[in-house]
Amino acid sequence: MDIRGELRDQPLRVGISTRSLFDLEAEHEVFVQDGVAAYVELQREREDVLVEKGSGFKVVEKLLGMNEDDNQPYVEVILLSKNSPDLSLRAFNSIKEYGLNIKHGSFTSGRTLAPFIQSWGIDLFLSNDTVDVQAVVTAGTAAARLGSPPEVEQSKDLDDEVRLAFDGDAVVFSPESDMIFKEKGLHAFFEHEKMNAKKPMSVGPFGGGFLKKLSKLREIHLDEHGVSKVRIGIVTARNAPAHERVVHTLRAWGTPADEAHFVGTNSKAPILQAMDAHIFFDDQEKHVRGAAPVVPSGHVPGPHSPDEPVIPAN
Template identity: 70%
Template sequence: MTGSDRELLSEKPLRIGISTRALFDLEEEHRVLSEQGVQAYASLQRDRESTVIKKGTGFDVVDRLLKLNEPDYPPYVEVILLSRNSPDLSLRAFHSIDYYGLAVKTGSFTSGRSLAPFIPAWEIDLFLSNEADDVKAAIAAGTAAARLGPPPRAREGRHEDEVRIAFDGDAVVFSPESDEIFKEQGLPGFLKHEVENATKPMDVGPFGNFMKKLSILRNIYLRDDGVSRVRIAIVTARNAPAHARVINTLRAWGTPADEAHFVGRREKSTILAAFGAHIFFDDQEKHVVGASQLVPSGHVPGPHDPDLPIIPAG
């Protein structure tokens, strides 16, 4: 850890924006909204105002990140609640936040309007939501964002003092440049391109800057034995020889991953469960759907057809 890292995040914390439906399990209430309308939904929420909401897909990672903050020291992590609920319905959310002891004090409630304008206004580094339009708008504005899937069937309380975050590589942490090579030239052209450019760092993708800032937080909690309370993994369909460019890019960025899993054609879900991911981000819906059965997962919107393979293993 360096003093400059602490000062950097104290002056400009890692800011997570999260919707109420991403933080809490409000699927029943959302069904009422979809099927019966706003008035029925508002009535149900007011009737349940004193009822604590169950934890949602994004709860665990938010809770763990906030617990990294040190008492009597400016926070390294801030979480802002961004909700399409009306201000009148904000009481239940903050009642549940207080019940769980989350250090979330600020937020915006827009009465059904888009949250997109408030993401840059709050200087959000990562936005988590179940609303596809808000997620796409956030990414278009240059903010890392993901649409969360349902909560996993079972929640495991492993690694209580850590936060473990896993990322896909291409079109998530890294730019979609190599994806485009694959689409235009096929697998042989892709492999040739990656071998020839193995030492050339890739450009940042939609989550590149978020990972760089997360790495500063990782460094603050890095012990002398090289282990941090913030653990980062890359889980990618790349395998050798295309793996080398991933490692060289991370070196060039100064953002080492604690783990890298080059899974080829293998499903990612079991690898993510073994890693103990508290959240996983991928740009292919099929990987998110599979992983969300075992770990909290979020889809990063991209230019791909969700049914087409992206950079399959050679």
């Protein structure tokens, strides 16, 4: 079976909550302040009102655009919601209006979505719910908590690329190198990385099934010049000499990146804005907060304090 057949047989599956796909913050505020009954009444009143796009909308739209045949897709998107089935009508009405090929979903009336991730065969879960995201990551599936849509509109919205940017350690790669720094300090970290430069790192939460399928999608869309419509970028606080292990690891995995930015102590936000990424994933909340005004950003729960410095740079 060729790579197209492989991905059609086992598509890249993205599970996304309604609050990540759509901007439902006003409705959520009613739920928090006035309760379930008022929320249900509001949603029914707005059943035929188009919902505005949320943080995860653009990357979902772009990934679905990589399908060559909607009946044999490379990418499938599953709508996952804690709303009741009754309130699914507004969500699917908006999906139809936007022209998204999303046909499947689960609506749980307030119950956690985490148990349904494996049932659907999800490779990436995007949600605004911290508890659900943590449970999914702990179970071994790529997941991130999204916030509000960025303040800055993307400048290349009309092109046919999809651009995904990832932090390295504790996102694509395991946090094992973090531990060297935390336990033994900066000098030991750099010595360890130099000694192990050609030894592939272990996979992190995004380095397993999700990245492998994304890399297959990238390969399918390579043109005759070796340029793909699926662009994968690494934006990491590593700098030389610790950068070398990143390159050798991705090479060994067979999951090449189109861009790698070794920013050290510099801000990631300007790089992400220049890349015009459709989404960015990082395990440190300070980087997510810094990037969120210019790019949809997802926090990946990690093994350390959200703002604790990891993977040092000099």
